[in-house]
Amino acid sequence: VELYSFDEDYLHRLRSGDPSIEQHFISYFSKMLVIKLRSRLRSAESVDDVKQETFLRVLRALRSKDGIRSGERLGSFVNSVCNFVLLEYYRAGKREDPLEDHIADPPDRAIDLEGALVASEQKQQVREVLSRLEKKDRELLTALFLEERDKNDICRQFRVDRDYLRVLLYRAKAQFRTQFHRAN
């Protein structure tokens, strides 16, 4: 994620149609929105529909007289607009039903994001991280990411608790981050 300071200047340039800022805005929030929406929608097309509509409304609101003026709240504004679009999308019954929101630990319904988050260079970096893991931890991640099983079952199988899963992910992510950021 390319870091930018979301301030008044950023908002002003976005409002006035500065191409480099517009490009950054779309690129930065596309990633955030895809990550958010993939757990709520069942197809890549739906994710794209909601994302596009969100951008359209945010940019329209920014350019209106009473649009957002606080740069540091831009992110939460995008998130709120997205939530609103998502609700409308559910209500309109466009090919989707909301995923069951009352389930605290929903099944993994990750949309195939090949192209959005998966790339050969990053795959190689992840391969190196996975190769350095203990066999048990690698098997644990396989069970976690590939088998559509309850996480408590997986924990029982490997005789670990839920905290262990989080710490394992945290460590693997930290190792990956070093290479990922160096390459980027």
Place this chain on the structure above:
Amino acid sequence: MDHTEAIQGSYVEKYLLGELNPAERDSFENHYFDCSICADDVYTGAVFVENARSLLRSEEAAVPARPNFPGFGLPFRAAALASVCLLAFVGYQNIVTIPSLQSGGGGGGTAHAVPRVSLVGMGSRAASRAVTLLARKNVSIDIEIPGGPEFISYECRIVDAADHVKSVVLVSTEMAKDAFALEIPGSELTPGAYRLVVVGNKSGGMQKILNSIALSVK
């Protein structure tokens, strides 16, 4: 939610693992859309998870899958499956059971006892139970398959520590309705660690791992 709360509560990891309830998830999203540090952490984590999933999936796919017969209808596939089951049964009888009976300590044609382990009623807890086999001795494991209507058949695979498939037994949905005895050919396995992996076959060639039980051959 502020940044300190997000960090102290391991919200990034919980979010990536799908462990937050809807209210917590909404609150954390509202935070990380504004917080570039958490946003970067979520993005890095999501990239890691998706690439790891893609890598592990391709490694899983490298395990030879049951061939699919596109263009042939269900009756043909059912007949083909029945033939394969029969072939596997006859082959198993010829390769394992009959030679074992002929050369076993009990003498040719004499009934003999086979060690038996029951995993019935344990459900997914069976995965936490390691089964120990003695080399050169067969063992019978009573298992039940946690199947579902989406499966057209099941496979019980014995895989070694390097994930090489040592043997496969096809199980029909009919047989999987109840617990059944699966005879593990300990006589065919060298000492070491193995796993009994139960796989559900879906139409269209898709497969899903349903259970994985550790086997230790001494």
